Amino acid sequence: MKKNVAVIGAGSWGSALGIVLADNGHDVRLVGRREEQMEELNQYHTNKSYLPGIDFPTSIKGYTDLGEALQDIDAIVLVVPSKAMRETVKSLLPHLTQAVPLIHASKGIEPTTHMRVSEVISEEVGTTGRISSITVLSGPSHAEEVALRQPTTVTVASADESAANEAQYLFMNQKFRVYTNPDLIGVEIGGALKNIIALVCGVTNGLGYGDNTKAAIMTRGLAEIARLGVQMGAQPLTFSGLSGLGDLIVTCTSVHSRNWRAGRMLGEGKSMEEVLEQMGMVVEGIRTTQAAYELASVNDIDMPITTALYSVLFEQVNPHQATIELMGRVKKNEVESLFNL
Ligand SMILES: NC(=O)C1=CN([C@@H]2O[C@H](COP(=O)(O)OP(=O)(O)OC[C@H]3O[C@@H](n4cnc5c(N)ncnc54)[C@H](O)[C@@H]3O)[C@@H](O)[C@H]2O)C=CC1
Numbered sequence: 120m121k122k123n124v125a126v127i128g129a130g131s132w133g134s135a136l137g138i139v140l141a142d143n144g145h146d147v148r149l150v151g152r153r154e155e156q157m158e159e160l161n162q163y164h165t166n167k168s169y170l171p172g173i174d175f176p177t178s179i180k181g182y183t184d185l186g187e188a189l190q191d192i193d194a195i196v197l198v199v200p201s202k203a204m205r206e207t208v209k210s211l212l213p214h215l216t217q218a219v220p221l222i223h224a225s226k227g228i229e230p231t232t233h234m235r236v237s238e239v240i241s242e243e244v245g246t247t248g249r250i251s252s253i254t255v256l257s258g259p260s261h262a263e264e265v266a267l268r269q270p271t272t273v274t275v276a277s278a279d280e281s282a283a284n285e286a287q288y289l290f291m292n293q294k295f296r297v298y299t300n301p302d303l304i305g306v307e308i309g310g311a312l313k314n315i316i317a318l319v320c321g322v323t324n325g326l327g328y329g330d331n332t333k334a335a336i337m338t339r340g341l342a343e344i345a346r347l348g349v350q351m352g353a354q355p356l357t358f359s360g361l362s363g364l365g366d367l368i369v370t371c372t373s374v375h376s377r378n379w380r381a382g383r384m385l386g387e388g389k390s391m392e393e394v395l396e397q398m399g400m401v402v403e404g405i406r407t408t409q410a411a412y413e414l415a416s417v418n419d420i421d422m423p424i425t426t427a428l429y430s431v432l433f434e435q436v437n438p439h440q441a442t443i444e445l446m447g448r449v450k451k452n453e454v455e456s457l458f459n460l
């Protein structure tokens with residue numbers, strides 16, 4: 120059945136998910152902040168700043184006015200950077216006249232509160248009764264390739280099983296295969312923390328290291344993601360799935376990844392400020408490194424790779440020095456160290 124879906128966040132990922140929904144026959148209202156960007160979408164059916172070379176289906180309409188976009192809506196897809204999540208949820212609630220399902224596709228953990236994205240949304244929704252369910256969509260899925268309809272697989276997870284099934288129905292098609300997973304915590308943690316590991320893989324490439332180092336960082340990175348995730352209530356198996364290993368592979372090995380590219384520039388000697396200025400798009404892993412570092416300290420979880428990146432990003436440690444310290448730690452048993460045994 121055709122649905123009215125508001126996709127809030129007209130960057131790369133919101134735009135690509137809008138294309139998937141439009142391909143499935145839904146009416147898509149893509150909400151952006153910049154008037155001229157939405158005019159370009161409505162007039163020329165392009166979004167050159169975020170997905171150059173892509174012709175958008177004409178059934179996608181651009182909006183800047185949230186109230187207009189949310190009229191008679193059947194579902195909301197929220198795809199803003201995680202740091203904008205609270206403000207965005209606050210601003211959309213007054214426009215809803217009935218409870219609607221919300222699916223988010225953002226990857227991050229909030230520093231200081233250490234909340235996952237669904238927890239931030241849930242806290243802001245509170246007792247308003249305006250959101251009927253919260254689901255996350257996550258997995259190995261670069262926007263650039265989804266927009267080209269290249270075969271892609273993702274996972275949807277929710278505390279409400281029927282909401283996850285509904286999200287699977289909304290998004291699934293021949294090129295975009297959607298699985299369900301009941302482990303909301305594991306899916307959100309895997310998606311957020313792989314960005315830290317992708318940044319580090321980029322740094323090692325920037326330092327001139329090759330595939331051995333990358334494989335080491337990815338493998339031991341997944342071990343520390345799982346270690347923290349299990350402590351937070353995730354199911355260990357989720358980390359070998361699409362939102363864990365799958366997303367780790369795609370982000371650590373692709374030139375599309377903003378986190379990997381930012382890391383490479385850091386490894387080449389650029390400062391964080393220079394990197395962010397040059398990227399012009401969100402690099403979620405920087406904020407998530409802070410949150411994961413704090414979480415690891417509070418819960419006494421060993422996260423050496425995250426700690427090394429934290430020292431480079433926030434304590435001005437040189438990446439060469441951080442590598443020496445990482446390699447020189449005390450001897451360990453590979454398997455026992457997986458879960459702090
Ligand atoms: N690009 C990708 O391939 C994928 C991205 N994601 C996640 O999706 C989320 C969004 O990322 P992208 O679309 O790639 O980012 P982007 O950098 O391409 O676009 C971000 C969008 O959010 C808007 N925005 C920025 N600050 C805002 C604020 N304070 N309030 C409201 N809107 C704001 C920008 O105007 C822009 O339209 C991130 O959490 C990212 O990790 C997840 C899977 C794939």
Ligand SMILES: O=C(CO)COP(=O)(O)O
Pocket residue numbers: 226258259260261262314317366369370375376377378379401402403
């Ligand atoms: O999450 C992503 C792919 O699944 C995109 O990663 P980047 O934000 O590093 O580009």
